[in-house]
Amino acid sequence: MLTLLSAAADVGFVLPFLGVAALVLAACGETRVALAWTASVTLAVLVALALRPLALAGWGAPHFPSGHVTLAVSCYGGCIFLLGRGRGGRAGFLVMLLLVAAAEGTSRVTLTTHSWPDVAGGFVVGLLGLLVTRLPARAGRLGAGAARWLAFAILPAAAAGFALSPWL
Numbered sequence: 316m317l318t319l320l321s322a323a324a325d326v327g328f329v330l331p332f333l334g335v336a337a338l339v340l341a342a343c344g345e346t347r348v349a350l351a352w353t354a355s356v357t358l359a360v361l362v363a364l365a366l367r368p369l370a371l372a373g374w375g376a377p378h379f380p381s382g383h384v385t386l387a388v389s390c391y392g393g394c395i396f397l398l399g400r401g402r403g404g405r406a407g408f409l410v411m412l413l414l415v416a417a418a419e420g421t422s423r424v425t426l427t428t429h430s431w432p433d434v435a436g437g438f439v440v441g442l443l444g445l446l447v448t449r450l451p452a453r454a455g456r457l458g459a460g461a462a463r464w465l466a467f468a469i470l471p472a473a474a475a476g477f478a479l480s481p482w483l
Contacts, residue, residue, distance in 0.1 A: 318426065324387040324419050328476035329356070333390055335472035336465060340397075343461035351448045352393045359389040359444025363437065370436075380436030381429045387419040388412055388441025393450050397457055398466055412442060 322328060333356055340349035363385045370379035392412045399407075420434030429437075 318422075323476070324383040324390075326360070326382070326386065327479065329386045329390045331475040331479045332472045335475050336394065336468055339464050339468040339472075340461055343458070343464050345457060345461045348397065348450075348457055348461070351450045352397065355393055355444040355448040355450050356386065356389045357444075358447060359385050359441045362444070363440050366436070366440070376430075376433070378429050379433045380440050381420065381423055381433040382437065383423055383429075384416050384419050384434050384437025385441040385444075387415050388438055389444040391415050392441060393445055394465070394469070396445070396450065398462055412438070416441070 333353060337349040337353050340346070340352070360382065363380050363382050366380055367377070370376040392415055395411045395415070416434065416438040420429070420431070420437070423429040423434060424431060
C-alpha cells in the first residue's frame, strides 16, 4: 500500500495525470489555469532538482528535498484547490496540503527513502511552486463547469498515470 501511495507521486505517474487534467481545463476554456498549474509543478520540480546538489555539498543530504512530496503538493495540492475553486479559505487549503504531504511523506519515510527534513523541504518547495504561479488566485475564477469536468477527468487521468507508468 505504501509503495502504491509513493508511486502515485512519482514523475511517471504525475506527468500523465497532470497532462490529462490540463487538457481538460484547456478544452473548457481555462487555458491560463491549465498553464499556471502545469507551470507550478514544473517550477517546483526544477527548484527541487536545483537544491539537490546544494544540499549534498552543504550538509550531505543527498535526498533533500523529497521530489515525491514536491510533486504531491504541487500537483495534487493544485488539483484540490482547483476542485474547491478557492473555497474553504487559506486554512482549509493548508490543512489539505499538509494531509497530502503527510501521507506521501509517511510513505517515503516508512520505505526508508527519505527523512522528515527531506519531506518538509519537499512541502515547502511544492507550496512555493503553487504560490509563485498564483494558482490559488486563478482557482477562484475557475468556472463551475470546468471544475466539474476536472472532477470527471480525475479517474481517466489517474488511469493514464497508471497505464503509462512502467513500475506498476
